[in-house]
Amino acid sequence: MDLLSPGIAGCLALATVLLYVRFVRRTREPPLPGPKGYPLIGTILPRESPWVKMTEYSKIYGPVYGLRILSTPTVVISSVQAAREILKGRSSIYSNRIPPKMAELSGMDEGVLFQTHTARLRQGRKLLASGLNPRELEAYEPTMNEAATRFLADLIQDPENFLSHIHKVPTAVALDIAYGYIIKGHDDPYVSRVGMLAKYFEKAAAFSIDEGYTVNWFPILSYLPSFIPGMSFKTTASKWKAEISETFREGLDRVRDEVRRGIARQSVLSRAFGDDDGVWSEDVLLRCAPQLFTGGSDTTISAVSTFFLAMTLYPEVQVKAQEEIDRVIGPDRLPTCADRESLLYVSGVLRETIRWHTPIPCAYRNPVKDDVYEGFFIEKDSTILVNFWGMLQNDEVYPEPDKFKPERWVDKSLHGDKDVDPLEFAFGFGRRLCPGKYMAQELVFTVIATILATFNICKAKDADENEITPIAEYTHGSIIGPVPFKCDVKPRSKQAVMLVEHAVNALS
Numbered sequence: 001m002d003l004l005s006p007g008i009a010g011c012l013a014l015a016t017v018l019l020y021v022r023f024v025r026r027t028r029e030p031p032l033p034g035p036k037g038y039p040l041i042g043t044i045l046p047r048e049s050p051w052v053k054m055t056e057y058s059k060i061y062g063p064v065y066g067l068r069i070l071s072t073p074t075v076v077i078s079s080v081q082a083a084r085e086i087l088k089g090r091s092s093i094y095s096n097r098i099p100p101k102m103a104e105l106s107g108m109d110e111g112v113l114f115q116t117h118t119a120r121l122r123q124g125r126k127l128l129a130s131g132l133n134p135r136e137l138e139a140y141e142p143t144m145n146e147a148a149t150r151f152l153a154d155l156i157q158d159p160e161n162f163l164s165h166i167h168k169v170p171t172a173v174a175l176d177i178a179y180g181y182i183i184k185g186h187d188d189p190y191v192s193r194v195g196m197l198a199k200y201f202e203k204a205a206a207f208s209i210d211e212g213y214t215v216n217w218f219p220i221l222s223y224l225p226s227f228i229p230g231m232s233f234k235t236t237a238s239k240w241k242a243e244i245s246e247t248f249r250e251g252l253d254r255v256r257d258e259v260r261r262g263i264a265r266q267s268v269l270s271r272a273f274g275d276d277d278g279v280w281s282e283d284v285l286l287r288c289a290p291q292l293f294t295g296g297s298d299t300t301i302s303a304v305s306t307f308f309l310a311m312t313l314y315p316e317v318q319v320k321a322q323e324e325i326d327r328v329i330g331p332d333r334l335p336t337c338a339d340r341e342s343l344l345y346v347s348g349v350l351r352e353t354i355r356w357h358t359p360i361p362c363a364y365r366n367p368v369k370d371d372v373y374e375g376f377f378i379e380k381d382s383t384i385l386v387n388f389w390g391m392l393q394n395d396e397v398y399p400e401p402d403k404f405k406p407e408r409w410v411d412k413s414l415h416g417d418k419d420v421d422p423l424e425f426a427f428g429f430g431r432r433l434c435p436g437k438y439m440a441q442e443l444v445f446t447v448i449a450t451i452l453a454t455f456n457i458c459k460a461k462d463a464d465e466n467e468i469t470p471i472a473e474y475t476h477g478s479i480i481g482p483v484p485f486k487c488d489v490k491p492r493s494k495q496a497v498m499l500v501e502h503a504v505n506a507l508s
């Protein structure tokens with residue numbers, strides 16, 4: 001002991017106390033119950049649709065349980081009430097989302113989705129809200145109606161490629177809200193570029209073994225030199241980063257120029273440029289406005305594709321929805337989202353579309369400090385998996401959850417019920433709640449209502465005239481969507497075709 005200087009001895013004593021405090025804190029409260037897993041690797045969740053297994057575990061271990069994936073302590077929340085209590089009630093702890101390494105390397109952590117700096121996140125979300133709040137959205141109703149009408153026209157021209165036409169719908173609306181940019185024709189180059197960026201975001205954020213990057217699971221790989229085999233993700237990340245910056249910059253500079261020349265359409269950015277200097281940082285404008293299309297594209301496409309699948313598999317639902325539209329709206333105009341209140345059954349179709357195969361079955365957060373939940377310990381920086389799939393497929397709340405049944409929503413008192421209505425929680429909780437929640441609902445409603453008014457969707461037939469029944473099979477990324485399937489999309493009548501043509505002519 002006499003060999004230790006008082007300084008070193010002091011440091012050791014302090015370290016011992018700190019370790020003790022941490023140890024005592026960690027062991028005083030037990031870890032959450034959950035599957036034991038294997039030594040070192042922990043619990044192996046299936047590569048495909050892990051949320052199904054997560055939901056099965058929740059029946060054994062409860063709505064909040066713990067497991068370890070490799071060395072990462074993980075908490076799975078599968079009930080709406082617990083998610084609200086933790087993510088909203090303790091939002092100062094649970095509002096952080098550490099970016100996946102690939103997203104960070106590609107510079108995608110500077111927008112909203114993977115933002116870790118509180119002040120920047122607040123500014124970015126404020127910027128998005130300036131175009132996406134229900135009141136602001138009213139100004140974009142004509143844009144949504146126009147995108148839906150153009151989609152109907154595409155379906156008349158080329159019904160077989162219905163899945164690829166869907167892509168243009170959210171992009172057209174998002175570009176108008178963010179930049180006041182109106183898509184030029186079918187092959188607008190800016191649209192294909194932003195479509196590509198949305199794909200990059202989706203790929204960089206994926207944690208699945210098949211679709212994601214290994215570096216997301218082993219961030220340490222990012223420190224290895226680029227010449228080592230298997231490091232090609234670094235080149236991909238640099239390429240994406242450059243492409244993202246260039247496309248975002250082009251959008252921002254275009255609006256700035258239009259504002260200077262006094263020809264800018266109303267948009268999130270044109271309004272921001274009108275605010276006093278210093279209100280918005282240039283970087284927030286550059287990086288956050290595009291989250292309108294990077295966040296809004298694949299999610300909306302997924303929901304509309306699910307609607308097509310549901311109509312193919314549940315023809316009786318389509319008949320009932322069409323009867324309602326014929327009765328309430330009649331044959332002389334297309335429905336709009338202003339009709340939502342009076343189209344109760346169609347609103348049920350929207351709710352079931354979001355519930356049956358929700359576009360984001362699982363999201364994640366990372367607590368910024370240690371916490372205790374119902375007597376169990378939750379470690380700082382652990383991964384919190386928000387199991388939306390489990391919440392929306394809960395058979396105690398939704399009997400026969402795998403069935404598409406808009407009848408669940410005929411009882412209007414359930415609309416807006418915070419524990420039951422999917423529109424109340426499938427868009428997330430607390431400070432990281434989806435900023436596009438209202439736009440998504442209004443746009444998806446407008447699209448499905450106008451399709452139901454003018455088209456019949458039914459099973460396609462093979463060469464021998466046998467009906468092809470698609471399987472409800474989904475992709476496995478962080479945003480899921482139906483695996484491409486065939487269906488027959490036909491106008492309901494000549495009058496329906498004329499109605500669409502008339503609506504298209506009124507646009508141009």
Ligand code: HEM
Pocket residue numbers: 097112113114125132174291292293295296297299300303358359360363364426427428429430431432433434435436437439440441444
């Ligand atoms: C049916 C369509 C949609 C669904 C189901 C959906 C769902 C979600 C969910 C579950 C989250 C995570 C929330 C959380 O962590 O609590 C989220 C985040 C987000 N969504 Fe959506 N979304 C949809 C459409 C949109 C649209 C149209 C936009 C933009 C116009 C958008 C932009 C975003 C952004 C930027 C975030 C990140 C927010 C943050 O981290 O603070 N989403 N969305």
